[in-house]
Amino acid sequence: MNILVTGGAGFIGSHIADACLDAGHRVIIVDNLSTGRIENVNPRAMFHNVDIRAKEMEKIFTGERIEVVVHQAAQMDVRKSVDDPSFDCSVNILGSINLLELSRRAGIRKFVFASTGGAIYGEQDYFPADEAHPLRPVSPYGISKLAVEKYLFFYHHQYGLQYIALRYANVYGPRQNPLGEAGVVAIFSRKLLAGERPVINGDGKQTRDYVFVQDVVRANMLAIQYPATDIFNVGTGCETTVNEIFESLRAAAGPRVEPIYGPAKQGEQFRSVLSHDHIRQAIDWRPEVPIGEGLQRTMEYFRQHQPGGQVSR
Numbered sequence: 001m002n003i004l005v006t007g008g009a010g011f012i013g014s015h016i017a018d019a020c021l022d023a024g025h026r027v028i029i030v031d032n033l034s035t036g037r038i039e040n041v042n043p044r045a046m047f048h049n050v051d052i053r054a055k056e057m058e059k060i061f062t063g064e065r066i067e068v069v070v071h072q073a074a075q076m077d078v079r080k081s082v083d084d085p086s087f088d089c090s091v092n093i094l095g096s097i098n099l100l101e102l103s104r105r106a107g108i109r110k111f112v113f114a115s116t117g118g119a120i121y122g123e124q125d126y127f128p129a130d131e132a133h134p135l136r137p138v139s140p141y142g143i144s145k146l147a148v149e150k151y152l153f154f155y156h157h158q159y160g161l162q163y164i165a166l167r168y169a170n171v172y173g174p175r176q177n178p179l180g181e182a183g184v185v186a187i188f189s190r191k192l193l194a195g196e197r198p199v200i201n202g203d204g205k206q207t208r209d210y211v212f213v214q215d216v217v218r219a220n221m222l223a224i225q226y227p228a229t230d231i232f233n234v235g236t237g238c239e240t241t242v243n244e245i246f247e248s249l250r251a252a253a254g255p256r257v258e259p260i261y262g263p264a265k266q267g268e269q270f271r272s273v274l275s276h277d278h279i280r281q282a283i284d285w286r287p288e289v290p291i292g293e294g295l296q297r298t299m300e301y302f303r304q305h306q307p308g309g310q311v312s313r
């Protein structure tokens with residue numbers, strides 16, 4: 001199949017593009033390299049350095065005969081979305097609508113959308129959250145993901161577009177940007193390997209549901225094949241504190257470095273964890289990489305990609 005992966009130069013999108021190529025598909029990557037990196041682009045894919053909002057997207061849909069869209073491109077910095085909601089809306093909502101319009105005109109088979117579990121549920125009423133949990137996003141980023149889920153429903157209802165929205169938990173693994181705002185595993189790994197002291201916001205007892213990127217890739221691959229429309233959480237059901245993440249990474253890194261405890265981030269959720277019952281029953285997905293192994297693999301990647309280290313794709 002001809003699969004368009006938007007955001008295919010980014011962390012998650014580049015792994016999905018690799019998996020699609022390995023499965024024998026033709027992969028077309030669209031990415032404007034705003035946070036993505038050209039080194040992440042698989043040389044076996046067709047690459048277009050284009051903004052998902054651009055007029056040129058029309059030519060790409062027809063010229064490349066797109067059959068499936070895996071939409072990962074996004075403005076994904078929650079703080080930036082608070083500072084500049086218009087920009088967030090432009091990329092995340094208008095960019096997605098542009099793709100949806102082109103998708104329905106092209107009569108594509110499936111639209112897979114990277115939604116979010118943490119930001120869409122807000123502070124949880126119960127743990128773990130299933131897909132029926134109330135949706136109370138408290139950031140423009142979470143609102144934009146929810147809006148796109150609603151547009152997906154509209155395109156399905158109006159035009160019969162088949163879609164899957166995947167509400168990711170906290171994704172971690174190789175290629176995550178260690179200099180970004182989010183991604184505590186990548187940030188801590190880089191700091192620890194450089195012998196620097198990572199900052200833990202608050203007391204470090206806040207919990208998240210950490211899912212390894214290869215498990216997220218597998219969910220996307222199953223979603224492409226799934227012959228129906230639905231919304232699935234992609235999480236492990238396990239809560240891990242920031243302190244526990246720090247301890248595991250410190251053990252893997254070697255030298256003993258103490259964290260710096262900084263002030264708690266304002267408005268930060270205290271607990272976040274997702275149920276995967278629904279996706280397990282529907283498409284037989286379950287997380288396969290335990291957190292200890294995932295952290296080791298991530299640390300190993302950053303060790304090899306330190307300045308002066310050995311580099312491999």
Ligand code: NAD
Pocket residue numbers: 006007008009010011012013030031032033034035036037050051052053071072073074075076091095114115116117167168169170171172177
């Ligand atoms: P990322 O920043 O590494 O990837 C996003 C990619 O989209 C980048 O390569 C960037 O250059 C590209 N992009 C941004 N704006 C674009 C535009 N206007 N046109 C074309 N390309 C554009 O982030 P990621 O962690 O790989 O996230 C992928 C998706 O998963 C996003 O939609 C994000 O919201 C979602 N998500 C991620 C997590 C997580 O923990 N990483 C959690 C929930 C949801």
